[in-house]
Amino acid sequence: MSAPGRFSLNQATIKYASLTEAVDATVAAGIPSIGLWREPVAEFGLAASAAYVRDAGLRVSSLCRGGFLTGDHAAALDENRRAIEETAALGAPALVLVVGGLPAGSRDLVGARERVRDALGELTADARAAGIQLAIEPLHPMYVADRAVVSTLGQALDIAEQFDARDVGVVVDTFHVFWDPDVLPQIARAGASGRIASYQVCDWNLPIATDALLSRGYPGDGFIDFESLTRAVAAAGYEGDVECEIFRQDIWDAPYGEVVGTSLARYRELVEPYLS
Template structure:
């Protein structure tokens, strides 16, 4: 395999959800790639221990998932997001992925929920800036708007981010969630200088029964990954490209096997 074709590849640990985090980091070190980490496995292993492992192994932590769930309001959500900012800083990543939350107050509706997201970002942004961490707003497919994320398009994410400096609040381009949007490539151009992360997963049909775990392996669906890659590059993004797959069948397979297959699919369909 042409190693150069993997120079931006990063394994989001969710792709190999049940692969021990320590082993996954060791595997990434062996092949010279980055890793996107999740707060729960990091907490299980210990923040300090995880930070030491990635530092000693020379593995770049390309993002931390996740902050967010801001629509409920209140001091508890803000406190948890400040903890997430601290964790990202300790792990050496500047990117904290924000899944903003669903509709908590049905009387306020979507508009009210999005307003709460904007208010919470204003509360968190100064602390994020102080810690050198960017809040990376990830729009999710509209089918998740009610329970997970009221931000459904890249344009909406840009609007929420625009009051802040680009290195303090940015946006995530995740192909699984926004491939369908007819305005997405214009939005990517508009997001120039504000793209915090680029994540790839395919859209397969028919969707599995568990929609949350329906992300396809690269090349198994309909997403034009190279077009997305060229679009984010034209917008100035040359950072890591994380493969993030939520898929029960993939999770059931051995982590090393999935990593090898995913690197090959990345080379074939993205690089």
């Protein structure tokens, strides 16, 4: 069987693994890339994490997460500048941004999106200097109040296109965008300007968990058409890694090797055939 040349295991899929355990599990499965999260990187140490991943021979497909740009402006800028530095130190091409929900007491979605735009305007020089791309991730509308006032790929692009594509791109996460009737032309739009910074795959499962964050599943277990989305991403010119990012309690509780193996098998079956 050929090597999974573009598959990346997002660290969140094996949430309880330490950085070293996640890297070791990725290497053991023959996977060439890993998507990292800031918290386990901080726990192990930034320099030590960068060295461990490098010595393991892995690429870092992205770092998650920055963002939360709709609250305290100065604090958000400081935190995201630190995240940009970490992204560069790890050798990742993109920092994934969960932009933030409505400010406390506000119902002004348009104004909140303008706050995101304004904050990005102050961060692009830092991203350019670090050689990384800020990647806006639209989240499903059920998260609009508390996590992301950017709900569609079109909204993400409306903001991103106000900046150079080298500095600001978008994330195509199947869980968050599959429902959107405009998603395929918006993927083409993102590709036309080179703004697809990351392609993340997982499924939409029912019933929705009590904690809606935990409603993702392995590709093939839910309702998402991975063929159409993957064909669109490929046609848009995206040639980067494809991350499997799952938030689900029973998957987090399973042995790491089992989770990694199943994630890779589903990628080979449902995603990889449509990448070219």
